[in-house]
Amino acid sequence: MADISLTTRPDTHVQAARGEQIAPASEPCWDLIELLFFAYRDFVGDPDEVLVKLGFGRAHHRVLHFVNRNPGMKVADLLDVLKITKQSLGRVLKQLIDDGYVVQREGDHDRRQRLLYVTPAGESLAMQLAGLQTARISRVLGELGPAGRETVRRFLVGMIDADDRERVLRMIARADRARPRRRDGAP
Amino acid sequence: MADISLTTRPDTHVQAARGEQIAPASEPCWDLIELLFFAYRDFVGDPDEVLVKLGFGRAHHRVLHFVNRNPGMKVADLLDVLKITKQSLGRVLKQLIDDGYVVQREGDHDRRQRLLYVTPAGESLAMQLAGLQTARISRVLGELGPAGRETVRRFLVGMIDADDRERVLRMIARADRARPRRRDGAP
DNA sequence: GAAATATGTCAATACTGCTGACATAATGGC
DNA sequence: GCCATTATGTCAGCAGTATTGACATATTTC
Numbered sequence: 276m277a278d279i280s281l282t283t284r285p286d287t288h289v290q291a292a293r294g295e296q297i298a299p300a301s302e303p304c305w306d307l308i309e310l311l312f313f314a315y316r317d318f319v320g321d322p323d324e325v326l327v328k329l330g331f332g333r334a335h336h337r338v339l340h341f342v343n344r345n346p347g348m349k350v351a352d353l354l355d356v357l358k359i360t361k362q363s364l365g366r367v368l369k370q371l372i373d374d375g376y377v378v379q380r381e382g383d384h385d386r387r388q389r390l391l392y393v394t395p396a397g398e399s400l401a402m403q404l405a406g407l408q409t410a411r412i413s414r415v416l417g418e419l420g421p422a423g424r425e426t427v428r429r430f431l432v433g434m435i436d437a438d439d440r441e442r443v444l445r446m447i448a449r450a451d452r453a454r455p456r457r458r459d460g461a462p
Numbered sequence: 463m464a465d466i467s468l469t470t471r472p473d474t475h476v477q478a479a480r481g482e483q484i485a486p487a488s489e490p491c492w493d494l495i496e497l498l499f500f501a502y503r504d505f506v507g508d509p510d511e512v513l514v515k516l517g518f519g520r521a522h523h524r525v526l527h528f529v530n531r532n533p534g535m536k537v538a539d540l541l542d543v544l545k546i547t548k549q550s551l552g553r554v555l556k557q558l559i560d561d562g563y564v565v566q567r568e569g570d571h572d573r574r575q576r577l578l579y580v581t582p583a584g585e586s587l588a589m590q591l592a593g594l595q596t597a598r599i600s601r602v603l604g605e606l607g608p609a610g611r612e613t614v615r616r617f618l619v620g621m622i623d624a625d626d627r628e629r630v631l632r633m634i635a636r637a638d639r640a641r642p643r644r645r646d647g648a649p
Numbered sequence: 650g651a652a653a654t655a656t657g658t659c660a661a662t663a664c665t666g667c668t669g670a671c672a673t674a675a676t677g678g679c
Numbered sequence: 680g681c682c683a684t685t686a687t688g689t690c691a692g693c694a695g696t697a698t699t700g701a702c703a704t705a706t707t708t709c
Binding site (some may be wrong): 466536537548552556569572574575576586 | 688690
């Protein structure tokens with residue numbers, strides 16, 4: 276399973292062979308490769324600073340983020356999204372629970388399930404971290420104009436593995452639908 | 463220096479996080495935050511698969527990449543770009559040298575310096591990895607059209623910490639100037 | 650009742666980052 | 680020439696996050 280993309284996505288030249296863009300053997304996109312590296316590092320850097328003070332790391336951020344976005348998600352769902360093992364998840368999840376940022380509830384229909392929810396403290400932290408990242412993104416998008424946002428979004432979607440793209444977009448759409456607005460007014 | 467972004471970028475959400483209600487305060491860019499996460503994961507996923515087979519990790523990739531892009535760079539330069547400690551660098555650099563992907567040469571003017579160069583095998587590997595990432599990027603850019611590339615580039619540049627942006631752009635420009643084209647025709 | 654599922658946990662290992670302390674060699678100022 | 684500084688390397692230990700493998704428990708499903 277791990278090597279699918281390698282055998283499927285052969286080398287650079289296959290795309291050129293398919294006539295898809297790419298001039299002659301194509302020089303690598305050095306600039307975009309490096310910009311992506313630096314951009315992502317700083318993008319996760321802001322949350323990192325906050326998390327360190329709480330004794331958390333990036334793994335805790337990811338768990339908290341997705342639980343906050345998808346309240347009531349199963350542990351299995353989380354493993355599927357993060358693509359890590361349950362042992363890896365177990366450690367950080369336990370810390371988040373012990374520290375009062377996440378709680379588990381038994382599933383209604385299936386009592387084996389442990390549905391995950393953020394506590395008010397968990398939501399608060401998740402929103403703070405998302406706020407930092409949003410501030411960075413919004414500043415840039417403001418400089419690009421409204422058309423820029425759509426281009427950036429399409430770029431990021433396209434960068435995702437084709438066989439995962441639909442799943443990711445569905446998850447985002449479902450989360451948006453489920454939490455159209457925070458604060459009070461429960462449906 | 464580390465906390466500037468925190469104190470400078472005022473708590474968009476800190477107030478809401480404190481439970482203080484605040485209406486607009488702008489909803490986080492959930493979709494872009496998550497898309498960036500998945501996009502970056504798959505972006506580095508292709509090289510990862512190749513590297514694992516060689517007993518290398520992501521750290522080796524970064525070192526190899528920047529040495530290939532900036533032949534003759536000093537160890538200190540590399541530490542500055544990667545923002546890691548020399549102890550962390552030492553481990554991976556030693557492996558790359560032992561395995562014949564990187565070599566060191568004494569500086570001409572300053573014999574304390576160890577200037578870094580990729581071997582032919584190192585260049586070959588670096589180009590293979592860059593090719594995988596370029597293939598992914600080029601496919602998407604092909605779908606976005608020529609204006610898309612510039613928008614994406616400006617987005618990524620804008621996402622970099624303001625105080626690092628110039629340095630990064632200078633490094634990219636200098637590397638581009640130094641190695642205008644690979645393949646045969648030496649300058 | 651047995652098989653499958655959802656989850657948790659123990660143990661060992663790998664990779665990559667960190668701090669602190671020292672060592673070596675070469676440069677540069679005096 | 681002496682000495683402080685610089686560039687680099689290295690040893691030892693720790694932390695965070697990932698892995699594999701094995702096993703345990705509760706619950707559902709057939």
